[in-house]
Amino acid sequence: xxxxxxxxxxxxxxxxRTKLLGKAPFLTAVSNVSFEINPGETFGVVGESGSGKSTLxxxxxxxxxxxxxxxxxxxxxxxxxxxxxxxxxxxxxxxIFQDPFSSLDPRRKVGWSIAEPLRAMGITxxxxxxxxxxxxxxxxxxxDKYPHEFSGGQRQRIAIARAIITRPKLLIADEAVSALxxxxxxxxxxxxxxxxxxxxxxxxxxxxxxxxxxxxxDTLLVMQHGKPLEYGPAVDILQxxxxxxxxxxxxxxxxxx
Amino acid sequence: xxxxxxxxxVGFIATLIAVSIVVFAVMNILPGDPALTILGMxxxxxxxxxxxxxxxxxxxxxxRYFGWVAGALTGDFGLSHSFRVPVSExxxxxxxxxISLAVAGMLLTLLIALSVGIxxxxxxxxxxxWVTMFISQLGIAVPAFWLSILLVLLFAVNxxxxxxxxxxxxxxxxAAMRSLILPTVALALVQSAVLARVTRSSALEVMRQDFTxxxxxxxxxxxxxxxxxxxxxxxxxxVTIVGMQFAALVTGTIVIENxxxxxxxxxxxxxSIANRDLPTVQALVxxxxxxxxxxxxxVDLLYVLIDPRLKARA
Numbered sequence: 001x002x003x004x005x006x007x008x009x010x011x012x013x014x015x016x017r018t019k020l021l022g023k024a025p026f027l028t029a030v031s032n033v034s035f036e037i038n039p040g041e042t043f044g045v046v047g048e049s050g051s052g053k054s055t056l057x058x059x060x061x062x063x064x065x066x067x068x069x070x071x072x073x074x075x076x077x078x079x080x081x082x083x084x085x086x087x088x089x090x091x092x093x094x095x096i097f098q099d100p101f102s103s104l105d106p107r108r109k110v111g112w113s114i115a116e117p118l119r120a121m122g123i124t125x126x127x128x129x130x131x132x133x134x135x136x137x138x139x140x141x142x143x144d145k146y147p148h149e150f151s152g153g154q155r156q157r158i159a160i161a162r163a164i165i166t167r168p169k170l171l172i173a174d175e176a177v178s179a180l181x182x183x184x185x186x187x188x189x190x191x192x193x194x195x196x197x198x199x200x201x202x203x204x205x206x207x208x209x210x211x212x213x214x215x216x217x218d219t220l221l222v223m224q225h226g227k228p229l230e231y232g233p234a235v236d237i238l239q240x241x242x243x244x245x246x247x248x249x250x251x252x253x254x255x256x257x
Numbered sequence: 258x259x260x261x262x263x264x265x266x267v268g269f270i271a272t273l274i275a276v277s278i279v280v281f282a283v284m285n286i287l288p289g290d291p292a293l294t295i296l297g298m299x300x301x302x303x304x305x306x307x308x309x310x311x312x313x314x315x316x317x318x319x320x321r322y323f324g325w326v327a328g329a330l331t332g333d334f335g336l337s338h339s340f341r342v343p344v345s346e347x348x349x350x351x352x353x354x355x356i357s358l359a360v361a362g363m364l365l366t367l368l369i370a371l372s373v374g375i376x377x378x379x380x381x382x383x384x385x386x387w388v389t390m391f392i393s394q395l396g397i398a399v400p401a402f403w404l405s406i407l408l409v410l411l412f413a414v415n416x417x418x419x420x421x422x423x424x425x426x427x428x429x430x431x432a433a434m435r436s437l438i439l440p441t442v443a444l445a446l447v448q449s450a451v452l453a454r455v456t457r458s459s460a461l462e463v464m465r466q467d468f469t470x471x472x473x474x475x476x477x478x479x480x481x482x483x484x485x486x487x488x489x490x491x492x493x494x495x496v497t498i499v500g501m502q503f504a505a506l507v508t509g510t511i512v513i514e515n516x517x518x519x520x521x522x523x524x525x526x527x528x529s530i531a532n533r534d535l536p537t538v539q540a541l542v543x544x545x546x547x548x549x550x551x552x553x554x555x556v557d558l559l560y561v562l563i564d565p566r567l568k569a570r571a
Contacts, residue, residue, distance in 0.1 A: 061474055083478075090476035103467035107489050107565060117475035146565045162471070 001074055003170050003202045004037040004060065004093075008069035011055050011226075029055040030066070031226045037219075039169060042196065042203045044217030044234065046210050046249065052226035053206045057174045060204060061095050062086055073170070091121055091166035098175035100155035104147040104162075111143020114162045121166065132161040135198075136191060153184035157191065164195060171195075172204045177212060189216055211253035214238050222246050261561065269554045276546040277329075281322050284539045294533040295338050325539070334540035339532035344540045347525060354424070354521035358437065358513065359506045362444035366502065369449035371495075374456025375483055381461060390457070396450025401509055405443040405516040412439060422518040440517045444509055448502045455498045459491035466490075492563045500556030504549040 011030040018025060030052040037043045045053045058064050060071060062078045070077050073093060078086060094117070097103040104113050115129045130140040136157040147155055156176065163171055173192065177185040193216055195201055207213050213220065213234075220237045222230040222245065229243045241247045292308040293300065309315055313324065328334060334344035373389050380386045413421035419439050425432040463469065464487055472482045514523035522541060529537040 063470065063473065087476040087478065090474065095471070095474045097467045097471065099467055103471050105468045105472075105486050105490065107563075116472070116477070120476045120481075148565075159471070162475070166475070 002036045002072075003039050003041075003074060004204070005072040005075075006033060006035050006056075006060070006069065007072070009033045009056065009059060009066045009071065010068035011052075011059060011064070011066050029226050030059070032069075033221075033223070033226075033228050034069075035219075035221050035228075035231060037170065037202050037204060039202050040196065040200045041219060042193075042205055042217045044213035044220045045204065045206045045223060046208065046213045046220065047223035048208055048249075050225070051223040053208075053223055054174055055226075056223075057095070057172050057204070057206055060172055061093070087120070091117060092168050093170040093172065094163035094166060094168040095172040095174065096156070096159045096163050096176045098179050100152050100159055100179065101147075103159050104155060106147055109144055109146055110150070110158050111140075113147075114143065114158065114165055117162060117166045128165060132165040135164065135195065136161040151184075152180055153187060156180060156184075156188050160188075160191065160195070164199065164201070167199070168201065170202045170204065172206070174206045175208070176205070178207065178209065185212065192216070209253065210238075210249045214253070222249070258561075262558075265554065265557050269550065272550050273547065276550065277326055277543060278322070280539060280543050280546065281325060284535060284542075285318060285321070291338065291533070291535050329540070329543065335536040337529070337534050337537045339529065339534040339537070344537050347537060348522065348540065348544065351521045351525050353427070354519055355507065355510050355514070355523060358440055358444065358510050358519070358521065359503065361437065361441045362448065362506045362509075363499070363503055365441055365445035366449040366452055366506075367499070369445065370452030370456055371488070373449070373453040375460055375488060377453070377457040378460035378464060378487070379479065379483055381464075386457075390454065393450040393453045396446055397454075399447060401443055401447050402512050402516055404446060405439070405513060408439050408443055409517075422516070424519050436517075436519075440513045440519060443516075444506055444513055448506060448509075452495065452498055452502060456491065456495055459494045460487050463487045463490040489563070493560060496556055496559050496563060500552050503552040507548050507552075508545060 009030055010028065010032055012026040012028050015025045015027055033052075033056065035043065045056060047053050055064075059066050059079075062071075062081075065079045071079060073089065076089070078089065081089065104110065111129060114132055115124075115126075118125060118128065129143065133140045133142060138154065138157055138161065142150075142158075147158070150158065171192075176192075177188050180188060189212065192203065192205075196203060203216075205213060205217060217234045220230070220232065220234040221228055222237065222243065224245050230237050230241070230246055237246065238250065241250060290305075290309075291312060292305045292314065296304055296308060313321060316324075325335075332345050334348070336342070337344050337347055340347055373393070377386045377389045409421045412419045420432075420436045421439075422436075424436050427433055460483075469482060469486060472486050473479075477485070510521055511523035511526060513519070514521045515527055518524075522544070526538065526541040526545075528534075529541065
């Protein structure tokens with residue numbers, strides 16, 4: 001069974017009224033996007049800012065509902081579930097965010113934060129917290145520290161440890177390495193790939209940086225202004241871009257030092 | 258951490274010394290002769306001179322200041338001119354009333370403001386948010402004394418549920434509590450209107466941060482996210498305002514005690530000013546200042562407890 005199926009997703013945001021009468025105008029952030037993610041697959045969504053990729057991530061996380069279309073997680077429509085059922089399903093799909101400085105509660109020790117998803121499930125398992133720390137290359141003793149005592153790369157490791165502690169099937173990474181130094185980016189990407197191998201994670205990887213996406217993704221979706229431009233195996237798209245926009249992204253990525 | 262505590266404690270003591278100088282100077286440099294006030298216009302010069310000598314008014318200002326401070330440190334504020342008893346006795350009889358009012362008012366303020374503020378934030382942009390914020394705007398606009406009068410009219414005069422004022426004494430605990438309900442509510446409603454708005458905006462600020470989304474992604478319920486993550490992180494601005502509000506509540510008792518005819522420090526300072534009872538006024542102003550400065554000191558210490566990042570820096 002496919003892990004995640006998005007079918008004809010559309011999301012519009014109302015804009016401030018420009019006229020007293022008549023309908024308020026709206027912005028179509030995502031328009032008619034469909035894709036599938038299989039278990040263990042790395043699926044990349046790439047596009048410049050404003051292309052609708054983060055909106056896509058929020059809908060995939062069920063943070064907001066699409067205006068049209070459906071998202072199925074293992075065949076279940078996540079937006080049709082009631083709140084308790086959705087909460088029960090959440091351990092199966094987790095997310096890491098762009099900014100490792102704000103994605104952890106600054107008042108809580110990181111050990112507490114990492115164990116929180118388990119507590120939400122009603123599980124207390126100190127050994128799983130320690131295991132999670134080791135999986136991301138940190139020490140269990142680090143759990144007694146606060147987030148501000150870590151560097152950006154370490155915090156992103158902590159965020160990943162928290163995300164994988166529920167043993168999810170899908171991990172959504174929204175610009176997960178964009179805020180990091182290039183050398184740290186590579187470490188975090190390697191970590192994600194290692195985890196994917198060992199845990200069989202499906203990854204929805206969102207980035208504006210085609211170089212990053214190209215290095216890790218099996219399948220690719222290129223978006224511009226909320227519309228899907230290209231969708232297919234990453235190798236084909238990178239070697240044979242059919243769209244000028246994809247070519248310009250490729251050039252931009254190639255220009256990088 | 259230790260350095261922080263020492264620095265704050267030194268600052269606290271320095272502020273108290275500065276306050277004592279200002280209070281003493283204002284009271285003693287002001288024109289008006291206490292002896293003349295006590296004996297009246299018909300007093301003979303001899304009698305006035307004798308009383309001045311008696312009150313220690315002929316001594317140099319500096320000696321009188323140190324005498325006053327030394328006395329105050331041992332709890333001796335001198336004799337009240339108008340009541341003819343030691344000022345410390347007047348204060349200790351009434352302190353319990355004012356402190357109970359202020360503390361009860363603060364607790365009620367916290368209870369109302371935190372629940373309303375968090376509720377409004379969780380309903381951001383929806384009807385619940387608009388309604389509560391409209392009511393809190395009204396609350397800010399209403400002066401406490403006017404609200405007191407309305408409360409008395411409704412609950413004491415029309416409904417006859419609660420006494421309109423006065424105090425039966427602590428020996429009748431139930432009646433005493435009943436007579437403090439309306440004053441406490443009057444004090445708390447206005448303050449909680451302010452605090453609810455601060456709580457709401459501070460909570461909204463926190464809710465925009467990623468860790469709230471992280472918590473949601475982990476499958477936590479909305480209520481758990483609000484009380485475990487949002488409120489604790491929103492506390493720093495809330496505690497700042499609470500510190501200022503406690504000071505406002507203590508001084509607010511001056512008005513409320515007069516409206517409800519309660520025997521507390523607020524009424525005492527009112528009476529002493531009317532009677533030009535200098536030692537009593539001076540002691541009370543100093544006491545109110547001490548309470549305010551102490552509240553701010555406690556807030557400073559609370560910051561460190563609330564925010565581990567400040568602890569690291571302190």
